Amino acid sequence: MVNGGRGRAHLCGVQTAWSQLARAEDAVAEVAAAIDGTRVAQLLVFFSPSYGAEAMSAALARRFPGIGVAGCTSSGEISPAGGLDRGLVVVAFPREGFRVVSTVLTGVEQLDVEEAVASVRTLRMRLDMAGEGCAQRFAISLIDGLTLAEERVTSAVAFGLDAIPLVGGSAGDALTVSDTALIHDGQVHHGAAILLIVATDHPIEVFKTDNLEPQAVKFVVTQTDAENRTVRELNAEPAAAEYARALGLQPEMLTPTVFAANPLAVRVGGDYFCRSIHRLNPDGSLSFLCAVDEGVVLTLAGRKDLVTTTRDELARLDAALGGLDLVIGFDCVLRRLDAELHQVRHRLSDLYRRYNVIGFETCGEQYRAIHLNHTFTGIAIGALPRA
Known part of the structure; x- marks a missing residue:
């Protein structure tokens, strides 16, 4: 393999592969050479938007004929x-x-909740009809981050899944928030969501972890443009000015790095969930990566x-599952910015190598029925079948 491409077969039977070759056709060819396609039923793929979604989808269809493909662009x-x-x-x-089944929910900006719930229930029936056994189940969502519809999609999907736990991420790009795409079985989709339901007999656990430490400073959201995830006022003051004041800064000093290092959180059911700021707007309002009412x-x-909080969670999962064989992870791109700011990205990468983490950096994460930010979510898979 050249240019860093690798493949790995895990004890649970899942194979993973990766490439950094510049052209979609070459990258897919390198991955295909590392995977035994005769054993594969479904591919889950994450890729840089620089490849081009059409080119990536076509290359995967050529190299893996007859195999299901679901994936998205990443940050x-x-x-x-x-x-x-x-x-x-x-x-x-x-x-x-x-056993894996998947479907696409289209037009999620104007999501019909009843139709979405019905689609999810139909997908569950397909999984039931696919065979017996494989009692452990989880679901993965991939949502176009440009739709600003993750809350509606996640809520509807979680309702349709009933007790099946959901994790996932929002498709990203090179932080331009303009070039996202989903691919599914040879087709490219925009303004959509992909849902996969997976059944297995291997031990699994859905998880989330963050490095938030709630402080005493509180803000009441007093004016919003909810449809566009924009907060105009905090504590009845211009949002950027009030947020900057709490940090001892001037509004013009607010940057993506400041936002990544000083997120906001909302308390739900005794737990805190991050609501990250995306950008400062010229009118002094703040745009968020999650809906804020x-x-x-x-x-x-x-x-x-x-690094410590991530290591502690991965170690906990390792002990709980009798050894981690694979982690499919959805890691907020703001965590990467945080790691770069504090010069610990290499230590985070070392952890992911140690615990066999594969996935992508997202523009939003899904965990059960909640959409959130600045969080690492995923599905951990143990090596041995559950007795």
């Missing part, structure tokens, strides 16, 4: 060799030991050590 890829700034990573679910109380969150 960065995570491979068992570490983080990639521009590449392709592939998770290949085997025919043995796993008027009247919500936001808490300024300091940071605990990013």
